[in-house]
Amino acid sequence: MIKLGAFEELVLLAVGSLGDQAYGVAIKDLLHEKGGKKPSIGALHSALYRLEDKGCLKSWEGGATTERGGRRKKYYLLTSYGKKILEEAHQLRIELGKNIEGLNLGYHE
Amino acid sequence: MNRPIPQPPKFAERFLRWFCSEDVVETLHGDLQELYERRLKKSGKRIADLHFCFEVLDVCRPFAWKRRTNLLTNQRDMFKNNLKITFRSLWNNWGSSLLNILGLTLGVLGSIIIFLTLKYETSFDEFHENKKQIYRVTNNYYYPTFTMHVGNTPDPMAGALKNDFPDFTSAFSIRSNFGHNISVEEEIFESDLIYCGPEFIQAFDFYNDPSQWIIGNPNYILKEVNKTILTESLAERLFQSPEESIGKTMLLSNETLIEVAGVMKDPPNNTNYPFEQLVSYPTYARFASQSFGGVSATTTFVQIPEAVDIENLRPALNDFNEKYMEAAWGEDFVSMDLQPLSEIHFDERFGSNNYSTSRTYLWALGLIGLFIILIACINFINLATAKTLGRAKEIGMRKILGSSKNNIVFQFMSESFILAFIALGLGVLLAQLSFPYFSEITNLNIGNDFRYSPDLIFFIISLLLFSTVAMGLYPAIMLSNFQPLEVFRQKKSARSVKGITLRKSLIVFQLTTSQILIIGALVISYQLHFFQNKDLGFEKESMLVVNFLGHTSLENQVTLKNKTKQFPFVKQLSLSSTIPMAGHISSTGLESQDSEVKERFNVEYIYADNDFVETMNFELLAGKASVTEIDMDSVRGFVVNETLINRLAFDSPKEALGKRINVHGYDARIIGVVKDFHTLSLHDNIKPIAIAYGMRDYAGMGVRYQTGNVRQVIAQLETSWKEVFPDKNFDYYFLDEQMENIYENEVRFSKIINAFTIISIIIACLGLIGLSTFSSMSRLKEIGVRKVLGASVPGILFLISKEFIILTLISFIISSPIAYYLSSIWLEGFAYRINLEWWMLLTAGIGTLLFTLITVAVQSTKAALVNPVESLRRE
Numbered sequence: 001m002i003k004l005g006a007f008e009e010l011v012l013l014a015v016g017s018l019g020d021q022a023y024g025v026a027i028k029d030l031l032h033e034k035g036g037k038k039p040s041i042g043a044l045h046s047a048l049y050r051l052e053d054k055g056c057l058k059s060w061e062g063g064a065t066t067e068r069g070g071r072r073k074k075y076y077l078l079t080s081y082g083k084k085i086l087e088e089a090h091q092l093r094i095e096l097g098k099n100i101e102g103l104n105l106g107y108h109e
Numbered sequence: 110m111n112r113p114i115p116q117p118p119k120f121a122e123r124f125l126r127w128f129c130s131e132d133v134v135e136t137l138h139g140d141l142q143e144l145y146e147r148r149l150k151k152s153g154k155r156i157a158d159l160h161f162c163f164e165v166l167d168v169c170r171p172f173a174w175k176r177r178t179n180l181l182t183n184q185r186d187m188f189k190n191n192l193k194i195t196f197r198s199l200w201n202n203w204g205s206s207l208l209n210i211l212g213l214t215l216g217v218l219g220s221i222i223i224f225l226t227l228k229y230e231t232s233f234d235e236f237h238e239n240k241k242q243i244y245r246v247t248n249n250y251y252y253p254t255f256t257m258h259v260g261n262t263p264d265p266m267a268g269a270l271k272n273d274f275p276d277f278t279s280a281f282s283i284r285s286n287f288g289h290n291i292s293v294e295e296e297i298f299e300s301d302l303i304y305c306g307p308e309f310i311q312a313f314d315f316y317n318d319p320s321q322w323i324i325g326n327p328n329y330i331l332k333e334v335n336k337t338i339l340t341e342s343l344a345e346r347l348f349q350s351p352e353e354s355i356g357k358t359m360l361l362s363n364e365t366l367i368e369v370a371g372v373m374k375d376p377p378n379n380t381n382y383p384f385e386q387l388v389s390y391p392t393y394a395r396f397a398s399q400s401f402g403g404v405s406a407t408t409t410f411v412q413i414p415e416a417v418d419i420e421n422l423r424p425a426l427n428d429f430n431e432k433y434m435e436a437a438w439g440e441d442f443v444s445m446d447l448q449p450l451s452e453i454h455f456d457e458r459f460g461s462n463n464y465s466t467s468r469t470y471l472w473a474l475g476l477i478g479l480f481i482i483l484i485a486c487i488n489f490i491n492l493a494t495a496k497t498l499g500r501a502k503e504i505g506m507r508k509i510l511g512s513s514k515n516n517i518v519f520q521f522m523s524e525s526f527i528l529a530f531i532a533l534g535l536g537v538l539l540a541q542l543s544f545p546y547f548s549e550i551t552n553l554n555i556g557n558d559f560r561y562s563p564d565l566i567f568f569i570i571s572l573l574l575f576s577t578v579a580m581g582l583y584p585a586i587m588l589s590n591f592q593p594l595e596v597f598r599q600k601k602s603a604r605s606v607k608g609i610t611l612r613k614s615l616i617v618f619q620l621t622t623s624q625i626l627i628i629g630a631l632v633i634s635y636q637l638h639f640f641q642n643k644d645l646g647f648e649k650e651s652m653l654v655v656n657f658l659g660h661t662s663l664e665n666q667v668t669l670k671n672k673t674k675q676f677p678f679v680k681q682l683s684l685s686s687t688i689p690m691a692g693h694i695s696s697t698g699l700e701s702q703d704s705e706v707k708e709r710f711n712v713e714y715i716y717a718d719n720d721f722v723e724t725m726n727f728e729l730l731a732g733k734a735s736v737t738e739i740d741m742d743s744v745r746g747f748v749v750n751e752t753l754i755n756r757l758a759f760d761s762p763k764e765a766l767g768k769r770i771n772v773h774g775y776d777a778r779i780i781g782v783v784k785d786f787h788t789l790s791l792h793d794n795i796k797p798i799a800i801a802y803g804m805r806d807y808a809g810m811g812v813r814y815q816t817g818n819v820r821q822v823i824a825q826l827e828t829s830w831k832e833v834f835p836d837k838n839f840d841y842y843f844l845d846e847q848m849e850n851i852y853e854n855e856v857r858f859s860k861i862i863n864a865f866t867i868i869s870i871i872i873a874c875l876g877l878i879g880l881s882t883f884s885s886m887s888r889l890k891e892i893g894v895r896k897v898l899g900a901s902v903p904g905i906l907f908l909i910s911k912e913f914i915i916l917t918l919i920s921f922i923i924s925s926p927i928a929y930y931l932s933s934i935w936l937e938g939f940a941y942r943i944n945l946e947w948w949m950l951l952t953a954g955i956g957t958l959l960f961t962l963i964t965v966a967v968q969s970t971k972a973a974l975v976n977p978v979e980s981l982r983r984e
Contacts, residue, residue, distance in 0.1 A: 024140035041140060042167035049133075049172040061136070068146070071139030 016078040023073040056082030117161040212875040216485030217536025223478035233454035244447035246409040260459030264397040278412040281308035302386040304393040325371020338371035343385040381461035401437035486579040488876035493584035505593040517589035525581030620920035626866040627953040628928035646786025648726040652844040672829040683720035684807040703768040704757040712797040731762035732781035745803025746780035753797035791941040881965040885972030893980035909969035921954040
């Protein structure tokens, strides 16, 4: 199992939930909107590159537009490996969390 | 109107493009641009620009950096490789590496010590907050033959200044007494004390810093009579602790009882007015003279408001001078000036309570430091260029494999860097260890001041960079210029010609520096020797001086003299107001009606009894040195010196006899003439001196004793002193010991120069060892062939040494005139000085030649003794 940081996990989730519209600014916005966090753009990109290296994400470049000074976007997509990692991470939480009395993680067995 | 859309700052974009790799920059820049446009709408251009810049810095993370994967690993490997090669080459040539490191270590040691010395010397009185506003009042007295510079002023100066210049923040006098005798419960101590008022404390901001004070408020204490403030260390010395000392009393020079009312922290060492004890000014003021016509030990300072320009004060100052000083001394005879506080330490003319140092001397020291580090660097350059042949192939190979010139320069610079680094580490360590000794032998009092202060660290780092570049640059450039093709075709001779001339000139530079230092050291020590052995006009050995502290009655003084006369060890003894060369001597005006010279001039004067001339061993040229009548209020006769006779334009000592002179208001005849003798240090010319007979005002008793058991002499003297003065303490000194202090500065300078001369000689020798080893080893084959053809060992020795002999001679020719010039400048500061003799230059020359020859001979003998079979066997 690879190590997955807490921030990386969030980024993976965000990319996954954005479908095929996941690029830098969109991910940043989503994290801000849902999580109230304001990740710095550098930290975000750094995490994205790391995750891509680990194989959790794959990417493709969009076409040139007139916005953003005509610069292309780089879209990210969650790979199946990425999904598996997320599941494993989540599983771990549940495993650890279920023994805590009064903690409700939303999964009941 | 079509306004251009605002764009992010260009420089930030350029920076982004500079560090970002190609595949990242597009999307990153896009994202940043998007955020920028969004923020532009929301918060305006300035905020957006600012954010953009921050975000550019934020994305400057490793993932975005240009990936020079290929190059990067290679560079890292090359760096490792360079390092390895460096250590390998240092190790393989461990002999020469050791010489280099040793030489450089010594150089670093020398320059760090010089740096700290210079730092200390330039820090005097720099710690006062008002230092720029404080000036010392100085006076110049213009005598026909010389100008007397005096840092002290007549007693009423401060009061008059305060009165005439109400704008001044303050004007105040202090009076200092070095090694003053204080007695606490019958025990005598010495203390450096200053009489001062609260203004001194305020202007020199001792009081602004509350931590300076432990007990007491100086604003009150120093205004009262007979109060004193001790420094912490004196309080501990006298009364064990500051608290204990408060309220205790002590006797000043056996007569004034003063009470300790405050304790303060010790002032820093680096002040021109150090003290252990402050005594309230009114304690002195009661005895102060009211006349402008005398020179006293009072120093006057003024504090001038920041807004006042000192230049604009000059006219007013001149008026003041006319009004007070010239009125008392005569027109155009005296001038007044204000000297900035920062100048006091460097102006030897006016002196200070601490020692003074001339700027020239500091420059000389700085230059010596620079030269020492340079000659150490030269060792490296010489050895590195000499060894080029050995490394030519390595460089050729590197170049063939694709090294650029820069790579090779870098390699050699890193070599010199590592060497400098090791040497610097050792040098700093050595400096730290040896600094206390250095400061002790040079009397600098800064033994504990070796701290890694920011400027010392800065200096060390600059030294590292300087020596790296100075050592490495030339060899690096020279080596990197090698053409691989030539190297492998074995055309080495054509190439090294330039290197040889350079090496030779560098050796000449080293030897020249050493020789100049040797000559300097010789001249200085001979001048000192001259000082200590010059005929002073009297005998300084076996002379003990008993001090009459404070007020002792004349009757008792005479009783003591008569008692002491009975002792068998006493040859002669006399009572007098001053002993020559033992410190202060009074001066006053002289007029004579019986001479063609009518104007008043200054003379030094002494009160003495009939035995004085005989006791001191002055040579009596004419007349007698005694009077029959003794009087309380008038002088019965004067014994004068030759200088005074000449000054009064009398033709011969005989002619002067019987002429009337008026000294210090006393009119009497000249009864005797003595040969000139020195009363102050040999920096100054002998002044006219008048010894007054008849009137008795004595401060001490000079005892000429029979050499032998000195301890017994002191013991017996003390017993008779106690009989006469049961309640006073016995205070004495030996004249020859006292006189050692006069040339403190010269002795210090001499010691410093000697130390650095030795360092420079060692460094130069180390260089010579390295170079001669190399030059003899590289000529092994030649030597072999010569030996086969019948050359003798001495012949070969001469062959190798010849080169170095010629270099020494050249450096001798260069150094002699420089050293001659520098020494004569230094000697000009002394009224009595040695002549520069040719043998001093020659000694230095022969000395250098000798140490060069010995160094070279040791190495070349080895080469000359090698069996030709060994050296010629392999080709």
